[in-house]
Amino acid sequence: MLLRKGESGTFDAQLENARRTAKRIAGLIERGYRVIITHGNGPQVGSILIQQEKGRDEVPAMPLDVCVAESQGEIGYMLQRALRAELIKRGINRPVATIVTQVRVDETDEAFKNPTKPIGPFYSKQEAGKLSRQTGSLFKEDAGRGYRRVVPSPRPKEIVEKDAISRMIKGGVIVIASGGGGIPVVKRRNMFWGVEAVIDKDLAAAVLAEDVKADMLIILTDIKAVFLNYRKGRGCEMELRKTTPEDAARYLKEGHFAPGSMGPKVQAAIDFALKGGKTIITSPKYLEDAMKGDAGTLIE
């Protein structure tokens, strides 16, 4: 995560966050782990979408899949620069590379019938109507705060560049991939086509982990572990140290995890566990302890 809510989103602020995260990841690499890094892109692609609109009178606005590709370049650059610097500081000479990543989704995914994922800025009803006519995009009222573009969020099915990523890992490269959940593409007549959609980054990470046959998926977030009855008071809240995919699915169904927040992270862990992988959910600060089983949540 390169930006937290309320942060300004300047380049310097993002790079500072990239440096902090790079320290934690470098610690894993130092201990011998072969690492693939993935990341979100919400604030960055939000900015790129605003820039597309503002520049529309002078230069052609790019479709959403291209904006995701741009954000992968942007964030990948910052992460690879920060991580490489941190590794060199520790005397580790390992190549780090960002790979532009497409993720295949199904055209028949139910999400395409009912776009629900809000992206980009808020508009007035009038502006939204005008943009909708100009671009064909769908806009919906968002919790009384105005109108926002909504796009489908289909389930990720396959990392298109999985072979390239596997070969890079085998070659000793530390890979940054599938940024922002990946560029959403569908397969038609044996070819890939970009679609107006966004893919959940955690679910895409689980597919990536499966596609490259990773042993472990680590999901870093703001809180140190998965909680039941989160924020329902001291006596009620319960930190999960270790759980099974079956139990996690039950907790998810019972509504313990917020949709769009802890929900997809737990779902990603369940998906990966059902393919035989284990997942740790924790915050960067507790990563080291979580690897020893002393913090975070392990789902397997």
Added chain:
Amino acid sequence: MLLRKGESGTFDAQLENARRTAKRIAGLIERGYRVIITHGNGPQVGSILIQQEKGRDEVPAMPLDVCVAESQGEIGYMLQRALRAELIKRGINRPVATIVTQVRVDETDEAFKNPTKPIGPFYSKQEAGKLSRQTGSLFKEDAGRGYRRVVPSPRPKEIVEKDAISRMIKGGVIVIASGGGGIPVVKRRNMFWGVEAVIDKDLAAAVLAEDVKADMLIILTDIKAVFLNYRKGRGCEMELRKTTPEDAARYLKEGHFAPGSMGPKVQAAIDFALKGGKTIITSPKYLEDAMKGDAGTLIE
């Protein structure tokens, strides 16, 4: 090249050009060549820069190095999608991947003392003055057409991700790298830092070819070969089929090749020849003939 002068720059126009180029490159891959692809980004980074300005009141504008990284994501995505589709059509199942690429330049490069490379849109004198105060960028009057931002264009020294690229090539991956001449970075205290500059894509390609120990550098352009006395009339114009770096350097000095156009391409060929590599300069249409020595210009 994904855009020619006067083309609209919409996504569809760019993708169509990417598909045409992909056909030629797929031909090389089919004949067994291991290929690294590089490309320019002038029109694309120009659009991104305009979008940064237009969106500045709402979201932080990113520095030039980040804009180059964004353009690498954008163009890389189009190229890898187009090339992969073309390969699958030919029954070739090879991974294609774009790698976000930094290129090291020297802080002591003379170019930093005298920025000369115009980038982005034209401004009035008043607008340029205001932007200059806001951003610290330098603006210069450009051939009576208005004011444009000028940045240094230092010589590329090293592809930062060369090890990752070499390992990918060894692993059978077709790599798209060093787009737009690469993201310009300098080394300070053993760490890389982004700089406000652009690197010539042809010179960067020569460094990439050297860094990965390529046998051949192919520079695809709009005209079928290098000419002496280009456009100086039928009897005067002379197509070069084969030349040495020494002769090419003499022709360059004599002013046969336009700066910013054929000049840097010939310079790139000279640079690479001095490291023992051979270069072909031709247009996509004549590529196949040029590989047999029947068209284009070979410099070695």
